[in-house]
Amino acid sequence: MKKLSLVDKGFLLSESRETPMHVGGVSLYTLPDGANESEFLHGLAANMRDAQTLLPPFGDRLKTGRLGVPGPTYWQPDPALDMEYHVRHSALPRPGRYRELFTLVSRLHGTLLDRSRPLWEMHLIEGLQNRQFAVYTKTHHAAVDGARSTHVARSMLSADPSHRLEESPLSLNTWEKYKANLSLGKRPDYSTSEMRDVTDVLKASLDSGANIFHAVKGFANAWSGRNDKLALPHLNVPRTPLNSNVDGARRFVAQSWPFARIKAVAKAFDGTFNDAVLAMCAGALRQYLQTHAELPQESLKAMVPVSVRQPGDVDSGNAVAAISADLATTVADPAERFRQIQSSVQAGKDYYGEMSPSERELFFMIIQAPTMLLVPTGLISRLPAYNVAISNVPGIRQPMYWNGARMDGSYPLSIVMDGMALNITLVTYDQNVDFGIIACRRSLPLVQRLIDYMEEALQELEDAAGIQAKVTKVAKQRPAAKRKSTSANKAKPKPKAKPKKVRGRSTKPKQ
């Protein structure tokens, strides 16, 4: 029986029906040629359920004593493990566009996991157009951190279309094989190490035996500018609809953009890929607030995990610091906005560059535990330390296959909570950047517009940089009456010649 760490318990304790503490992802696949959808998905489900012993804690449930979760809490094998419960079939109503998929995934992400069972679900979703199917996974943050869930997802994929899994990707055997392959690679992977108990890290980097809440509060104060020793460069976080309290319902939207387009903008402005992503999001958020709410007098601040040890490296093991980036949303000129964001990110990196490795590790723990950090200290609703979280997760830069089905995209669904009603997480995959945007349904009823605004913001940046780029056609949230919906619903949006200076035509907000 493995004992839960304080961080893991924090996720359980701070969970409510309005703020479930699970993370998720939805992946799109194309059926192998000639495969029957129903048979293929039943085969995948059977394979997922086929495990002698599951990788902990996928077969374990919580065991608490008299005190409940606040007392000693352990993972214990579920005596009546019910794989049919965890691995599920779902289907989309016709016409099976991404609109219907996002609606279903929003609902699935808004319900709580059952605490009397292992804390995960997987949904195989049929009924998509164009021979695609989708897989939605949901894992409690107390059970599996982001890094490990990425690894589990990878362990089921292969670059070889003819590769077939022998046992469940969640089985201990498959995991051992995957780890063995990893260690044949260049170096041990930071994120697989046993670093989850934040108390150990705290003891090493701060006072020994420090009160964890006190220590965490110190970092919270730093983020909100009330701690001299750890002051962060960017303060004055404005209040916006992004920072209201949330209810239990969600809206999810997703979209892919070609990596090359965003990278070209970064290069033109002599910035990083991450700077360009932030500039794209900043432009979109500026337009969203201008159109649907009110643009605040102060610029939005974004919590951004950044790579500090080896700039430019896209491997997840290095994203060990979180900075509060100024999104320069008060600036109308896209080029100037890019430069202000860039210098703000650089200032943040410089600051963290001076930190010790153990301090960076501590930050790595903390950015995985936003609840632990902000909810117990009661700071979150009074002092929004940032307006939005924008996380860039390095992914696999080549096509991958699950038992022969090509993965077309993979979109993360993170956590929203009181004071942080919007989360944007992106993963690089193959030639694309896959954005997953999750929001509180009540606070941001029109969050799907962000997709259009992001395309528009990217085009503005390309114009400002003098780039002749190809426009990405965004997936329609609503059926376009006069438009062929088939191309709008392709997984890989078809690039077409960009109609320069007539952007208004295709990027105007749509009802």
Added chain:
Amino acid sequence: MKKLSLVDKGFLLSESRETPMHVGGVSLYTLPDGANESEFLHGLAANMRDAQTLLPPFGDRLKTGRLGVPGPTYWQPDPALDMEYHVRHSALPRPGRYRELFTLVSRLHGTLLDRSRPLWEMHLIEGLQNRQFAVYTKTHHAAVDGARSTHVARSMLSADPSHRLEESPLSLNTWEKYKANLSLGKRPDYSTSEMRDVTDVLKASLDSGANIFHAVKGFANAWSGRNDKLALPHLNVPRTPLNSNVDGARRFVAQSWPFARIKAVAKAFDGTFNDAVLAMCAGALRQYLQTHAELPQESLKAMVPVSVRQPGDVDSGNAVAAISADLATTVADPAERFRQIQSSVQAGKDYYGEMSPSERELFFMIIQAPTMLLVPTGLISRLPAYNVAISNVPGIRQPMYWNGARMDGSYPLSIVMDGMALNITLVTYDQNVDFGIIACRRSLPLVQRLIDYMEEALQELEDAAGIQAKVTKVAKQRPAAKRKSTSANKAKPKPKAKPKKVRGRSTKPKQ
């Protein structure tokens, strides 16, 4: 702003993620000839969402003060009512049998409603075989009692296939029209009266200003045999797997039987329809416990709402008392079992026949509020007052249509909770009796077998009575490899000649 009654608040206070306090129903319909499924369902959804003002509290959400639900709590119009959230499209994975439908409905019934919105959801479900579609509704017991939700469901139906609703069935206009039609009928309907505040009833029938918990505990004591004044005839409730604590996951199964078959058994034994239903359930539960657990030394007791004022009348307004019926599960002979059940029910009715109308009204309140009754008093897990609830809800005895779609059946989903892991509710509709069985997924993993056992029990009763009846083919939970699944999946099971004395062939438990 309407204030919530104590009973309604009881449902909110006692709710947990393991024991959601909503009731539901799933109805099957056949598409009108020539109708396109997708278009027809989108039309129904558009109609459901089309309301100027909703019947309270379908447009209202909870408003509490500093004290939360224990303090003053009101219904208040939702300022951002989101009908797209409440009226949803869902779909079944192929092959779209009842098995897939029951799986989806089990999942939908096992998640909590969002308390920051009006406490109801409706799911239009496509993808069923044989041109059928399904509708699952879910309403919080704090918002709408069983009687009212039956009325709302009826207000959308018509005996005329050509009838079309002008506005949403949930609109205040539709409700007013429905009520006006009702009052043209024979007499005002008891269950539409404003009788929900149990404190008023308690004040009238017990001491004035009585402490509600104290008063309710008195009835709980009666049910468990510790109150002389209100002692109930049947005590000695055994412990079974039906009475374990529950987790949040559910299993739902449903099946229709011809009303005439069950009624013929009742007639042969000189009993009521309800006696025959209980005998059928008793036989099935006896077999379930014998096969999958252990048959207790004492007979199971069932909580059964019975009609006391006008025996034989099937109108819901009369089901004002609840008795604890002895299911005689220790008795092997079906005829003798029937007679013991019958006399136990009669004893209960005699007892309640001596009660005053206000006492009966109080019981009517209380059987709607099992939580209020048993959970706060802490009695439920120590003293199961009954092993299972079996409720017979009078329905409409003719074919009904929703905008031209024929309703083929309507199956209730009630509440299970700690100590009561199984609920059987049946509705008479047209020529059938529609059984909805809901259970805790962990406590009764094989609850779908009850369907087979109920058919077997009915055949035993027919044999004992010397009736040459026609067998009802039960819907298969698992695809039968060697069997034509089309007929097994019809809404109206095809009657066929009964193979006398070879029942084992079709009623053996199946994997």
